[in-house]
Amino acid sequence: MANKKVRREKSENVEQMILNVAEDIFLEKGYAMTSTTEIAKRVGCNQALIHYYFRTKERLFEKLFEKKFVSFISAVVLSKERSANFKDVVRSIIESHSEIISQNPRLPFLIINEMTTNPVRFRVIAEKIKDTVGSLLSGIDSELKKEIEAGRVRDISAFDLFLNILSLNLFVYIAQPLISHVRDYSFEEFVKFTKLRSEEVFLTVWGGICINENI
Amino acid sequence: MANKKVRREKSENVEQMILNVAEDIFLEKGYAMTSTTEIAKRVGCNQALIHYYFRTKERLFEKLFEKKFVSFISAVVLSKERSANFKDVVRSIIESHSEIISQNPRLPFLIINEMTTNPVRFRVIAEKIKDTVGSLLSGIDSELKKEIEAGRVRDISAFDLFLNILSLNLFVYIAQPLISHVRDYSFEEFVKFTKLRSEEVFLTVWGGICINENI
DNA sequence: TATTTGTTTAATAGCTCTATTAATTGTCTG
C-alpha cells in the first residue's frame, strides 16, 4: 500500500507537472498557439504522455479552465456584501473583483481570446456568464435606484456602472504585456502597480457616479 | 492601353477582394487562426492565388495591418487639441479616441492578441507604441499639473488618467462578443450602445478627477 | 494565327501538429 502510494506519487508528479506547465503556456499564448509537443518539451517528457493522461489537448484544456472560467466570473457576484452604505458596497465590489483578477492575472485575456477565436467554446461559456451577469445586475439595480432617487448618485444604469468597474479593473491585465513594456516594468513591478492602481479605480468609479456640483 | 486597364482592373478586383476578406477574417480570429485556405474559400479563388499576389501569409498580414497599428495608436496623440479649458481637453481626447476606435472596432482586440501571442510582432509594434504613449503623456502632464496645483483636479498621474480613458473606451470593444451576447445586441445595436456610452465615459473620467466635496 | 504576358489552377512537397499503437522500462507482488 505504501509502495503503491509511492508509485502514484511519482505519476501524479508528472501529471501535475503537465497541468502546471500547460496552464502556464495556455495562459501565455492561448489554446491555438499551444502545442502538446511544446508542453511535453517544457515538462521534459514524451509528447504521447500528455495524451496518456488527458487523451486530447481539448480535454486537458477543459480540465484546467472550464471550472476556472465560471468560478472567476461568478466570484464577482458572490463577493457582493450587503452594507448600509452604498459607497461601501461599490468599494467592496471593486476590491474583491480586483483581488480575484490579481490572483489570475492572465485569465481575462484567455477568456476573451478563447471566446472570440473559438466559436465552440464561446457558446459553452457565454450562457453561464449571461446568467451570472444578469443576477449581479439585478442585485445592484434596486440599491442603485434608491441612491439615484435620493439624489446621492447621478442617473446611471447598473450595466454602465458594472462596465465601468470591469473596464477599469480588467484593462490593465489584458494589456499587461504592453503596459509592462511601455513602463519598463518587471512582473513584480507590474503587480505593485496594479495594487496602487486599485485605489485609483475606486476614486474614478465612485467619483464618476457621485453627485458633484463642480461638473 | 485601355485594354491593359481592363486586365488590371480584373486582377485588382481579385487582389482587393483578397485584402478585404483577409482583413475581415484576421480581425475576427487573429493571425494564427486564419488560414490562407479559408481566405481563398471565402474569396472563391484558388489558394495559390493568395501567394501569387502576396507571396506569404505574413506579408499579406503586414500589408494590411503594419500601417494600421501605428496610425491607430498615434491617432490618439494627434487628436489632442489645445483648449483654454482643461475639461474640454479631456473631453476632446476621449471623443476623438472613441471615434477612432469605433472606425476600427475589432482592431484593439487584434493588436492585443497579436502582441501577446506573437513575440516577433510584439517587438515590432511595442517600440513605436512606447514612443507614442510617451509623447502623449508628456503633452498632457504639464497641463494636468497646473490643474492639480490650482485645486481644480485631484492629485493623479498622467499615466493613470490616460489608462482610465483607454480602459473605459477600449474595454467594450475588446469584450464586444461577450457584451453583444449578454445583452442580445445585434451589431447595429452594439454600435448604438457604444455611441450612447461615450458620454458615460466622459462623465466617469471627468467625475473621477474633478474635485468633489461629496466624496 | 502565333506569340506574349498576366492570371489562375492543380498538384504536391514539406512541415507541424494531434492522436494512436505497440513496444519498452520500471516497480511492486506473489
Add this chain to the structure above:
DNA sequence: CAGACAATTAATAGAGCTATTAAACAAATA
C-alpha cells in the same frame, strides 16, 4: 524470480497548413 501492471517512449498514421512549381487559361498584340 516471474508475472502483472503502471508509466513512458518510439514510431507513425493522418490531417491541415504554407508555399512552390508547372501547367492551363485568357486576352492583347504583332
